[in-house]
Amino acid sequence: MNYQAFLIKYAEIGIKGKNRHLFEDKLVHHINRALASVDGNFDVTKEMGRIYVHMDGEYDYDGAIEALGTVFGISGICPVVITEEMDMDRLKEITADFVKAVHPEGKAATFKINARRPWKKFPKDTMEINADLGEAVLLGCPWMKVDVHHPDATVNVEVRQSGVYIYSLEIPGLGGMPVGSNGSAELLLSGGIDSPVAGWMIAKRGVQIDAVYFHAPPYTSERAKQKVVDLAKIVARYSGRMRLHIVNFTDIQLAIYEKCPHEELTIIMRRYMMRIAEHFAEQDGALGLITGESIGQVASQTAHSLLCTNAVCKLPVYRPLIGFDKQEIIEISQKIDAYETSILPFEDCCTIFVAKHPVTHPILHVVERSEHKLDDVIDDLMKTALETTETIVIGS
Ligand code: ATP
Numbered sequence: 356m357n358y359q360a361f362l363i364k365y366a367e368i369g370i371k372g373k374n375r376h377l378f379e380d381k382l383v384h385h386i387n388r389a390l391a392s393v394d395g396n397f398d399v400t401k402e403m404g405r406i407y408v409h410m411d412g413e414y415d416y417d418g419a420i421e422a423l424g425t426v427f428g429i430s431g432i433c434p435v436v437i438t439e440e441m442d443m444d445r446l447k448e449i450t451a452d453f454v455k456a457v458h459p460e461g462k463a464a465t466f467k468i469n470a471r472r473p474w475k476k477f478p479k480d481t482m483e484i485n486a487d488l489g490e491a492v493l494l495g496c497p498w499m500k501v502d503v504h505h506p507d508a509t510v511n512v513e514v515r516q517s518g519v520y521i522y523s524l525e526i527p528g529l530g531g532m533p534v535g536s537n538g539s540a541e542l543l544l545s546g547g548i549d550s551p552v553a554g555w556m557i558a559k560r561g562v563q564i565d566a567v568y569f570h571a572p573p574y575t576s577e578r579a580k581q582k583v584v585d586l587a588k589i590v591a592r593y594s595g596r597m598r599l600h601i602v603n604f605t606d607i608q609l610a611i612y613e614k615c616p617h618e619e620l621t622i623i624m625r626r627y628m629m630r631i632a633e634h635f636a637e638q639d640g641a642l643g644l645i646t647g648e649s650i651g652q653v654a655s656q657t658a659h660s661l662l663c664t665n666a667v668c669k670l671p672v673y674r675p676l677i678g679f680d681k682q683e684i685i686e687i688s689q690k691i692d693a694y695e696t697s698i699l700p701f702e703d704c705c706t707i708f709v710a711k712h713p714v715t716h717p718i719l720h721v722v723e724r725s726e727h728k729l730d731d732v733i734d735d736l737m738k739t740a741l742e743t744t745e746t747i748v749i750g751s
Pocket residue numbers: 542543544545546547548549550551567568569570628645646647648652653655656703704705
């Protein structure tokens with residue numbers, strides 16, 4: 356089938372009143388961004404309260420569907436045939452051919468025509484269009500019966516002055532809200548499975564993402580860093596342009612390792628990560644932090660540990676995976692194409708400085724007291740870490 360346009364459907368939630376324009380403009384922006392790398396000429400327009408993508412000439416259909424499938428806020432994608440032939444006999448033929456191609460025998464057994472007539476000067480009204488085109492489909496597609504209540508296939512026919520739009524299929528979109536319609540947040544992005552999924556989930560709610568990665572050269576390699584850059588690119592396919600701050604965390608980790616009780620290493624390290632991430636959040640205008648934590652997954656993610664980590668944060672911390680099992684997280688990771696990258700076996704800075712027996716029930720005032728052992732050095736170390744941070748921009 357040769358489609359000339361896509362009708363973009365989006366959920367109505369949250370887009371009433373003043374927000375509607377913001378929502379639609381962001382959606383148009385992200386549709387354009389996603390289609391920029393697809394072969395073809397695409398023109399994204401807002402028409403009569405709907406968003407359309409018009410194609411001029413040849414284009415890559417599969418590529419376009421795949422690209423639109425990365426845009427948050429789209430609930431469905433309907434490929435549309437547009438004809439400028441307004442003669443009723445020709446319309447009957449075109450509609451019957453359309454149904455033959457889109458709903459061949461064995462795929463659908465019942466249908467209804469759902470005509471709309473925004474162009475009021477068209478000589479037939481919607482009832483007549485429904486009846487005439489229905490009859491043409493019955494004649495042209497003998498396997499089809501009419502069912503106006505629960506049809507397998509609804510054939511939408513919209514008669515406009517510029518042409519007739521015919522569509523029936525709806526390919527599900529990602530849902531959610533267009534990125535940028537809900538402020539921004541700072542993602543603590545590691546090379547693991549969880550944090551890319553966490554960032555993706557928050558972006559799905561319309562939040563723009565910037566990210567911070569803590570590396571510890573020479574204990575962590577360039578390849579581990581490259582893996583995080585690759586994961587950031589995967590998240591950015593969905594969330595759009597992001598800043599990635601790469602913080603050299605080695606000296607802070609070494610100081611913690613030297614001066615603090617080993618069973619508290621991870622928890623103290625996590626608290627410094629949150630502090631530094633909050634610094635970049637402020638710099639980037641982010642309204643919250645995002646982590647991939649899930650209750651009980653590891654020692655640093657028990658309810659007690661989360662309390663201690665959270666205690667250093669002024670901003671809200673979004674933990675979208677908090678109640679997820681690992682398997683549920685893996686399923687999303689696979690769906691967003693991050694999994695294969697996440698499981699590449701490069702060391703994580705946290706796996707090198709781990710204690711044999713980390714505390715699982717840290718007590719906040721005890722941890723705070725241990726941190727005082729860093730008092731002489733930590734201000735300088737933090738200052739250097741911030742000054743030497745490398746920031747790269749990822750995505751478009
Ligand atoms: P992930 O799979 O996301 O690495 P994890 O199960 O390994 O998570 P932890 O290592 O305890 O869990 O990290 C918890 C969260 O802290 C991560 O989801 C991430 O948001 C953040 N984090 C951990 N290490 C780093 C790092 N090196 N750089 C940035 N953020 C990190």
